[in-house]
Amino acid sequence: MTDRSIAFGITAELENVALVGLSVRAVCRANGMTDEGAADIELAVVEALTNIVRHGQGPADGRIRTKVRISRRKVVIEITDHGTPIPRERLDCPVETALAFNPATVPTGGRGIALIRLSVDAMTYESAEGVNRLRLTKRFGPAAETPG
Numbered sequence: 001m002t003d004r005s006i007a008f009g010i011t012a013e014l015e016n017v018a019l020v021g022l023s024v025r026a027v028c029r030a031n032g033m034t035d036e037g038a039a040d041i042e043l044a045v046v047e048a049l050t051n052i053v054r055h056g057q058g059p060a061d062g063r064i065r066t067k068v069r070i071s072r073r074k075v076v077i078e079i080t081d082h083g084t085p086i087p088r089e090r091l092d093c094p095v096e097t098a099l100a101f102n103p104a105t106v107p108t109g110g111r112g113i114a115l116i117r118l119s120v121d122a123m124t125y126e127s128a129e130g131v132n133r134l135r136l137t138k139r140f141g142p143a144a145e146t147p148g
């Protein structure tokens with residue numbers, strides 16, 4: 001299979017997030033990813049887009065671009081926007097800390113980046129010249145299922 005790509009451009013509105021998530025999942029399944037792997041990448045994309053809409057953009061004033069590149073063994077999702085960058089302390093927060101549960105202070109948010117990290121094999125983020133770029137990579141197929 002040759003590499004394939006598809007891109008989605010949406011306005012920063014929550015009702016658009018699920019459409020992109022479902023579309024990414026369908027593209028992954030159609031290209032040989034297991035249902036579990038496709039669900040993981042859908043979760044990562046939905047969390048990332050939701051964070052952008054809720055924390056990075058004003059009311060529907062921004063555009064978000066999601067590009068999906070898929071090959072025989074991996075999918076790479078690149079999400080770009082022009083909103084507020086992710087704070088460094090959120091990016092550097094260990095997964096265990098972000099997911100820690102204290103019944104006395106149940107948080108209503110703050111776990112999105114940790115969920116993204118747990119759902120993909122690699123996550124990189126950069127913000128430069130007004131463009132935020134989140135890259136998510138998920139491997140699949142025989143090479144991904146081999147331990148080590």
